[in-house]
Amino acid sequence: MCRIFGYFNASVTPHAMRTVAALQRHGGPDATGGSRGPSWGLGNNRLAVVGLDGGQQPYGRGGPVQVVFNGEIYNHGELRRRLQALGHVVPDACDGSVLPALYLEYGEEFTEHLDGMYALAVVDTRGAVPRLLLATDHLGMKPLYLRWDAAGRSLWFASELPALLGFGGVGARVRESALDAFLSTRTPFGARTVYEDVEVLEPGTTWVCELGGAPRVRRRGTQGPAGAGEPRAAAGDGGAAARRVRQALRREVGRLLTADVPVAVVTSGGLDSSLVTALAAEHGPQHAFTLAYRGVWPFDERHFAREVAERAGAVHHVVEVDPAAFPALLEETVWHLGQPNADPIALSTYALFRAVREAGFTVALTGDGADEVFGGYERMRLAAERAAAGDDWAPAYLDALSAAPAALRARLYTDAYRAHTAAHPALPEAAREDLLHGAGTVLERITRFELDHRLPAYHLRRVDHLSMASAVEARLPFCQRSVLALARPLSDGERIRGGQVKRTLYAAAAGLLPERVLARPKQPFTLPVRAMLRPGTVLWEYARDLLAPARTAAAGRLDGRAVDALFAAQAERPGDGTALALWALLVHEVWDEQFRARLREAAAGARPLAVAA
Template sequence: MCRIHGYFNTTATPRELTEVAALQRHGGPDGTGYVTGPGWGIGNNRLALVDPEGGRQPYRFGDRVHAVFNGEIYNHDALRRRLAQKGHTFTDRCDGSIIPALYAEYGDAFVDELDGMYAIAVLDSRGARPRLLLATDHIGMKPLYYHWDAAARALYFASEIPALLGFPGLAARTRPQGLDAYLATKTPFGQQTMLSGVTVLPPATTLTCRPGQAPRIVTRAAPDPVPRLPDDRRAVGSRLRGTLRHEVGRLLTADAPVAVITSGGLDSSLVTALAAEHRPVHSFNIAYRGRWPFDERHHARSVAEHTGTVHHQVEIDPAELPVLIEQTVAHLGQPNADPITVSTHALFAAVRAAGFKAALTGDAADEVFGGYTRMRAAAEADADGRPWTAAYLDQLGVLPARLRHRLYTDAYRADAVATSPLPATALDALTQGPGSALERITEFELRHRLPAYHLRRVDHLTMAHSVEARLPFCQRGVLALGRALPDRLRIHGGQVKTSLYAAAAGLLPHGVLGRPKQPFTLPVSAMLTPGTPLWEYARDTLAPARLTARGELRPGVVNGLFTRQAQHPDDITAATLWALLVHGVWRDRIAAARPLGVAA
């Protein structure tokens, strides 16, 4: 696990490369390195989990092929044996050291041989002109951001937005339609970010570039297709359990301590139970001091006792929320409206403080197996012949379109409504793609929402503390089974994740299997009340003078939200104020010209 960065068809000094690396050193404190050539340079920061004594980056094949890598390659031993049979030699057993030889053998198709999570950069200078290749994994577990300067034909890239902005001449400029996209989907989807000129490379994508030419981008096909599974809940549940058991076992392998995250819900509890079958593990749960709604600590404790883990209960003082929000926004580089971001940030600080460099989580199970109530509502509406798209899209956001437009000034509203907050390709896939409504929704969630909304925040907020998140539900074998499910084994009879519940049967306490779904987050509606540090912080960040200066939001309407929350608190009002607060913190950092990755 590492952080990578580089430039192509332009110049940067060694000092400038070092400064870019320093902006993401938290994601790779165990080593750093770079290599440069005429018009190019690539570098990395390393978090050592496999072969700590070896694996120094940049990797190379001869003197003309160099590579840097962020992630984990789980089938590296098998690939190393195959490459050795072809005459390649290796001086260590680090997973990433096979990449240059694999590229030399298979060219751009080398990524098809990889099973893991990754963002990779390969610089090939064997021909008359150098060539840069960037590649992301099948689902987007390891983000990669880039800036293409069309006028100069120059490209810059980095694992984090603040590091990308550390290259000379790159500035943080807000995207005019960014606020509406943010409120519509809680963070921008697709290749767009909240900043003009900063693009994120989509999942399963290979970008290649030669001097003087625009980047060429190719989307790769989904790996490991599986024929449609039979409509047999017990048989599919058994097969899914076996696949998950195998993947969890693989992901526990490292030359550093690995923990598990246990929220107390189905997904992370199942991962915890399967991990405990392989070996003794430590589990972590987060809660906030005091008595709050949705406190899951007793469910997590029940799972820990049932599975025999060494359990760690992390407690955060709600008075720390203003500082935590500042730190969280700084590490994300752009706003994400889900309060779970703050919980994630605080939780993984504790994971690292306890001595762990990697942790398994339950992220992505809802997208793969049909776990959201909005999915159920859309499937039921479609079965009844009722329209469902508008209601489904409204549930993706902080608040419905008709309500969020009331927040805007006249000038900003005119600008916002002229552009769809969702990429056209995403909307087309949702409304016009093949298959049933639930199949289209599943693909939309996996291809568009999961990478943007979940995986980027998981990556940034775990690596902020030098911890690698490992995601069993994102592994190729699990995703293939999820995509092959008939609708009845996703959602049936009002129950979501029917196949996953079948896989978990007998492994978890009844209190976990029988409880209703709830989010792993913090109770904003209860915490955002007059007199608390969070309330005062929000009032100051969203003060009328600040909103007027930005020109996007109507101060009177925002003030009305505070009045309503004080008198008659509700979840929508609280979520809106939280989202506006997070956006305001992000905008203030830009206005103050502070590096986005440096906490105040």
């Protein structure tokens, strides 16, 4: 697991490369490596997890093919044996060390042989001009940010947004529609970021360019070596589907526990992480980490998590965060994310992984991804029920995705900004079209949308950035191809029926978890923001200061009086929706303060939209 960065067909000083490396060294504190050629450069920060004595990057340094890699290749042992049988030399036991030989053997198709999570860059100097290849895994578990200058045919890339900005001249313009996209979907979706000139390489994408040429971009399929040949239950055979899901998860958890460093599990007390904990315990004693908040708050799950840990025979660690630390914690969290993400769980995620690292663990297994593919969200259930009744399901579903529903956004925006957003939809057009009018039932379309679009943008980037902020590799059993190959074809009834969500996964967990955990109502692992964002709390005072009317109205997008009215409503009648909207506006303001101050002078000549007092 590492952080990677580089440039192609550009001129970058060694100082700039060191700056970028320093900006993401928290994710790779064990070594820094690099290689340069005429008009190109590769760099990495290493977090040593497998093959601790080897793994120096770039892999293949000095040869015609050099690779930098962020992630984990779980089938590297099998690949190493195959490549050695074909006559290739793989220098050590590090998983990424197979990559140059794999590329030499299979060319641009080499990613089809990888089973794992990754973002990687290959420089191939065998031809008349160098060639760069970038690639991401099937779900985008390892993000890669890039700036492509079409006029100069130049590229800069990095694993994290703040690091990419370290190249200079990157992120010079914030996307005018970014605030609306953020409030509509809680973070930018698809390839977009908050910056006009920065994109994210989408999941399952291969990007290839020869020096001085234009890139070729190819989206690959989601199936791969682990998904090929997996037995699938017949439609409607719920019991067989559950058994096969349990077998696949058991196999994946066992594989993902393998590392040359200490491994822990994250246990919230809900179904998904509890099932991972129970399956991990079959391989020996585990350490399970749970986050809680000092004081008495709603949604405290520590007693459920403790019950799961005790049944599994795991050592239970409760990480308790003091709400008085939230302002400083929020600023750190927003910086590591590099762009706004409205999920209050982000603070919990950052604090939890920091504690995991402080306790001496470098790898942690989590339950992320289960809700998307097995049908775990209440909004999915409600949309399916509305559609079955012949009602219009889309407006309520889209509002449930947002940090501020459409009607509230209309009240918050100035007239000028409201007109601007009408011409710039928050969702990428292809994603929205498939969600609303694509093939399959409503629940099938929603599942596809949640898994292929929302999960990478909203969850996986957050998990990656906030785990690696503390040099912890998060591993995700539910995101493995063998599990997805079984879960994607499930029928609607195997996901949701009779008001019960995640029916197949609950059946797969039967007998492995305490009955109280299986029978409890579903609740999110999150910050109880409605209770914490109220008059008299540290978070309330912090938000009031940063979201003062004159300040929020200054850019001409928000009506400061409407924002102030949100505070009045929350003080008088606390509600989840109001609290989340205020939280989102606070996150955006913290991001604005941290990242846009450097752009103020550059943008001074731009005339702001009409300002509301």
